[in-house]
Amino acid sequence: MEFYKRIWILVFLFCFRLLNGQVTESDLKKHVEILASPEFEGRGIRNAGHKKAELYILRQLNYARLKPGNQESFRQEFSFKNVLVTPPFNHHIVIQGDTLINFLDYVSVRTNSAKSKEIVLYAAVDADKIKTKKDEEERKAILIDDVDEQILNTLVMKGFNYIITPVSSDEEFLRLKEINESGIIQDISDANLFLIPSREYDMYYLHPKVYTELKHQLKIKQKKAFQKVGNIELPVKKKEINANPSNLLALIPGENADSTIVISAHYDHIGVINNQVYLGANDNASGTAGVLAVAKELQKYANKNGLPKYNILFAFFSCEEVGLKGSQFYVENPASPLNSTIANINLDMIGNEDEQHKSNPNFIYAYGPKGKSEFLMHKIDSINQESNFLTLDFFENNMQVGNKFLRLSDQANFIKNDIPALFLFNGLSPHYHKVSDRPDKLDYTKMKNVCNLLVALIKDMAYDL
Numbered sequence: 001m002e003f004y005k006r007i008w009i010l011v012f013l014f015c016f017r018l019l020n021g022q023v024t025e026s027d028l029k030k031h032v033e034i035l036a037s038p039e040f041e042g043r044g045i046r047n048a049g050h051k052k053a054e055l056y057i058l059r060q061l062n063y064a065r066l067k068p069g070n071q072e073s074f075r076q077e078f079s080f081k082n083v084l085v086t087p088p089f090n091h092h093i094v095i096q097g098d099t100l101i102n103f104l105d106y107v108s109v110r111t112n113s114a115k116s117k118e119i120v121l122y123a124a125v126d127a128d129k130i131k132t133k134k135d136e137e138e139r140k141a142i143l144i145d146d147v148d149e150q151i152l153n154t155l156v157m158k159g160f161n162y163i164i165t166p167v168s169s170d171e172e173f174l175r176l177k178e179i180n181e182s183g184i185i186q187d188i189s190d191a192n193l194f195l196i197p198s199r200e201y202d203m204y205y206l207h208p209k210v211y212t213e214l215k216h217q218l219k220i221k222q223k224k225a226f227q228k229v230g231n232i233e234l235p236v237k238k239k240e241i242n243a244n245p246s247n248l249l250a251l252i253p254g255e256n257a258d259s260t261i262v263i264s265a266h267y268d269h270i271g272v273i274n275n276q277v278y279l280g281a282n283d284n285a286s287g288t289a290g291v292l293a294v295a296k297e298l299q300k301y302a303n304k305n306g307l308p309k310y311n312i313l314f315a316f317f318s319c320e321e322v323g324l325k326g327s328q329f330y331v332e333n334p335a336s337p338l339n340s341t342i343a344n345i346n347l348d349m350i351g352n353e354d355e356q357h358k359s360n361p362n363f364i365y366a367y368g369p370k371g372k373s374e375f376l377m378h379k380i381d382s383i384n385q386e387s388n389f390l391t392l393d394f395f396e397n398n399m400q401v402g403n404k405f406l407r408l409s410d411q412a413n414f415i416k417n418d419i420p421a422l423f424l425f426n427g428l429s430p431h432y433h434k435v436s437d438r439p440d441k442l443d444y445t446k447m448k449n450v451c452n453l454l455v456a457l458i459k460d461m462a463y464d465l
């Protein structure tokens with residue numbers, strides 16, 4: 001008898017889990033269509049649409065009866081200052097008397113640290129062969145054929161603050177130009193380019209033709225691994241962009257809890273560039289809609305079944321697209337102490353798929369760094385196997401790529417603070433940072449599955465189901 005009772009309890013619990021993941025496609029679609037509508041202007045931090053997105057999220061949190069997550073307030077305001085080197089179209093650099101123009105000869109990415117006008121320029125074929133004396137120039141520039149993440153780290157370590165490198169093709173140059181013309185200096189994340197949030201260097205991507213000519217003019221000897229080639233003049237005139245964005249924080253308080261799970265998504269996007277609105281439906285209206293839906297579901301569940309064991313904090317970060325600034329501010333001013341934050345689960349782009357998963361779009365990367373975060377991957381895996389929401393990809397075959405992606409969104413700031421993190425992400429889709437990232441390109445069934453899996457995961461963690 002005892003045995004059958006137990007079986008029934010198990011069957012009951014199983015069905016309970018299934019029936020209680022009730023995020024619906026129509027809810028998600030409604031959120032995305034509003035957040036990624038033209039009126040919201042791509043939610044760029046300098047566009048009025050950013051504020052509209054903020055108000056929309058706040059309204060939804062109120063409807064769902066969530067509690068403010070920042071003491072009495074849902075808002076966590078911060079100021080954002082970005083420095084732009086002159087208007088981007090007038091931006092130029094001079095290499096040995098030769099003037100190169102931004103967007104014509106090169107694209108400058110996040111140039112904000114030009115401190116002195118004339119800087120010694122080196123050229124290197126092999127970054128490992130670089131020898132510079134200790135007390136040589138404080139800031140140095142380098143021309144280099146090819147840069148990957150490892151080389152970049154080496155260069156920064158050896159004191160190179162200005163890195164000048166060619167892109168591979170005309171097409172790549174145009175793409176970079178398109179992304180950067182807004183004047184907001186952005187992080188570019190792509191298979192070929194990369195991002196280090198705490199940045200101590202500026203990148204100048206040269207047009208391949210310009211690079212070939214320049215090498216010829218500077219008489220760079222291909223055989224020599226490292227050489228001094230002259231001077232480069234970088235502009236020092238700066239213009240500041242100011243914005244006063246807010247992170248939005250909502251809470252389901254835990255029962256006598258001092259531990260917190262943070263579920264997050266950034267709600268900003270890149271805004272309007274050259275009069276074109278980048279709607280950012282997948283990046284990241286999808287994740288924002290997901291967190292809104294999950295919050296509503298978990299609040300409903302808490303109303304019926306009592307408070308969770310842990311505080312569940314829902315964080316909608318701003319300024320992700322300009323260098324993960326919102327989450328950086330959050331970890332510097334956490335609403336709940338970091339040493340009792342047991343996990344961050346971050347949703348960024350959950351409605352598309354990458355090239356590798358074209359034939360099985362009902363998948364999601366669920367990835368965290370090795371070590372402390374692994375329990376999250378195990379947990380989500382076993383819950384998913386039980387209810388078969390979708391296929392999970394843990395970057396088993398390509399951890400390096402997985403680790404690179406971890407730096408691309410807000411979980412990076414939690415990981416830096418040694419907090420276990422899980423990144424739910426669909427990989428880089430063809431619509432990434434393009435005008436084509438529109439609501440009609442999203443797979444709402446898949447988004448629903450991701451959300452319901454997340455709901456089941458949190459219930460498992462916070463209710464001992």
Ligand SMILES: [Zn+2]
Pocket residue numbers: 266283284320348349409
């Ligand atoms: Zn994003």
